[in-house]
Amino acid sequence: MNFQHGIRNMTTLPQTGSDWNNLKAHLRDLKKGDAKWKEGRLPVYVYYYTEELLRISHEAYMEFFNENAMGSTAFPSVAQLEKEVIEMGLDLLGGGPQSGGTFTSGGTESIFLALKSAREWARTEKGIERPKIVMAYSGHVSVDKSAGYLGMETVRTPLRPDRRADIKALEAAIDERTCMLYASAPGYPHGVIDPIEEIGALAKKHRLWLHVDACVGGFLAPFVREIGNPIPPFDLSVPGVTSLSADLHKYGFAAKGASLFLLANAENKKYHRFEFSNWPRGSFLSHTFQGSRAAGPIASAWAVMNALGHEGYCEIARVIMDTKKRLIAGVQKIKGLRVLEPGDLCILMYDSIDPRVDVYAVAEHMGKKGWFVGRSTTPKAIHVVLNPAMTPALDQYLIDLAEAVEHVRSTQEVGNVDHRSY
Template identity: 40%
Template sequence: MSNERLFPQRGSDRESVRERLLEFKGRDISEALGRLNVYCHKGSEELDQLRRDAYGIFAHSNAFLAGYMDGMGTMQAEVLQMALEILNGPVESCAFITTGGTESIFCAMHTAREWAKVERPVPGRPQVMLPYSGHVAFDKACQFLEMDIVRIPVRDDYRADVAAMEAAITPNTIAIVGSAPNWPYGTIDPIADIAAVAQRHHLWMHVDACVGGFINPWLERLGYDIPLFDFRVPGVMSMSADLHKHGYASKPCSTVLYRSRAVEPYHFVEVDDWPDGPYKTAGFVGSRPAASVATAWSVMKYLGESGYVALTRECMEVRQKLVEGIENIEDLKCLQNDSTMIYFRSETLDMPTLIGGMVEKGYFPFGVFNPMMLQLIPEPVPDEMIDTYLAALKEVASGVREGTVTSTALARYA
């Protein structure tokens, strides 16, 4: 804590508060392609405006109360119904809003653990098996839930090695996970094969579609080869799908979805023995913003399927230009994957120096450590922005080759 007192004795006028906020925002890395190239999911200026309006209308509303508020409750129920429709939930499926992929995964793992106590009792500490590429949210969830994580190395094509996963099942395994796609490589695991393993061994099967849930269906419509990943696959018991990623909602907003309402008793934590009587919430958190749910509802209604497909087409066009541009730069190569995301690396240039060079040019080069790669999430942006990014990358790559770029300052997770 600093010695300097910040909390003012007297308040200031609205304008100066606003000015200071704008100044804070101005100091951040611009949420534009390549500068801060991940976790933006802006979509377009039009969507940005739509979100701001929706957020404003519900800015002060607490979705904790959705069960008691007719309007907010209906809006939330409609978002969940649309999410289940998009992900091919059967009639008996159900879903809940959470604050993000991490909470959705936490809820699914909690439900799996409670389900296993009844449906698949294990002799020791429960284990959750996932490919090496699975999101770290599973580790967090399992740590809180006192379960062990078993990560199985992925195949050379960065997809889950299903045979190795099956071979690693122990009497304590309760759940198995696949990603569609995973975050580090953008590849979709063989979900149908993993689900078949789950059915053979009576395991809970979770699909992490935090990134893909609201974009894979549109890639499929556009003719991309997207393997089945949702409730159409028998054996998939739960999914996580983030509205605040390719659903283009404001953060925090995600969904955890279950094939059957019958597992609801395992999902909920119900408490009665405290002064305020019966208490249960949709996910782990208590209060949560209705405003982000309102943005999800607005974007879903405003875009509809055709709007999402059009936006996805634009993302893929930007992706194509970037991939071509990157591969035209000597020594750089993109990784094949199943998403809109781009991963690229060099086998000849020193990657930490390439990354350091991009940091020096004011970019925030998000990426992967194993193997070391840079990651981009294409959004519809003007051609000039693509050209500027590619020009910077080309210059840095030549600098590394010629030894004029030497900094190895890495941008890391905060």
């Protein structure tokens, strides 16, 4: 048997318990091979600002570690926190007095609820039994994932040259079974915001549900605009927008998993509500896919939002946009590289214009230096999602990137696309 700190590497439940100090040491050993997110070497999955904010998030989460958000009558404190988080989200993202929302476990669940709502709405209001979603090619894969569960179909349409949704292509794809248009703010592959106002007008013209995926941008774009950057209208205030998703565990800096599914009209919550009473326990009601729900993420989101406030989020937006400018300038100074898409917010791409420098090989060499590097396939490029953790690491990143480019140029190595998706 293999032991580390007295812990067996086995797949069966041990007969006797182990000392917690040994277990904790083993957990920490396991993490040694993970990406170093606090050092700014992981531009995805983890969103980190300061140790103080992380402590606030952690302590708030632990205050509600055991509570179950499913039991709102048992835990009115959790219900109150959830209500306040939703109301703050609506206030930030264009909601009005008639708007409402639901706290979910993440962007995928928020998007799932959007599709579920649109499906039930289409069946009720339009008599469509197997509805379709029309979306740009850059829309998030969770739409297709959710559609597969819900028995819906997706139609992806070509992009404009600027990689935004093409209105004419969207309209050409609409048919009698279309129930939803889907837009991104921003799209994850390219980091650009679709023309939401035009898509909203299209949705109104054809009487369609319009969902805006602001999972990345929801808690960043309003503050990027507030500090003086041009951000086009994208939220619930745009005519024609029916619903919107925004992840709190991304640029809201809350603990995983925390997201909001927001509706311009709270009356539409009935379309993602599940009710059942034909069993021995009586009535059951839920607005999420989950049954039991962790209360910790709700408390974390509430604490972080109140601790940061507008000023704190604006400062984070300023850090991210300043870092983006530095990264663009640094990449453009490296011979053979080109910033391909600077994006509207926090996502950018760069590629190689030197036939001797394969950008995937550059990514692989950066990986050997301890950087977690995302890769885009269309176009072939390196994909970067900025968060404040990368700011202090940026100078070293650019030094290593220049060295990686020269290494690949001299060896003419060819890399492979990394198929792991995020």
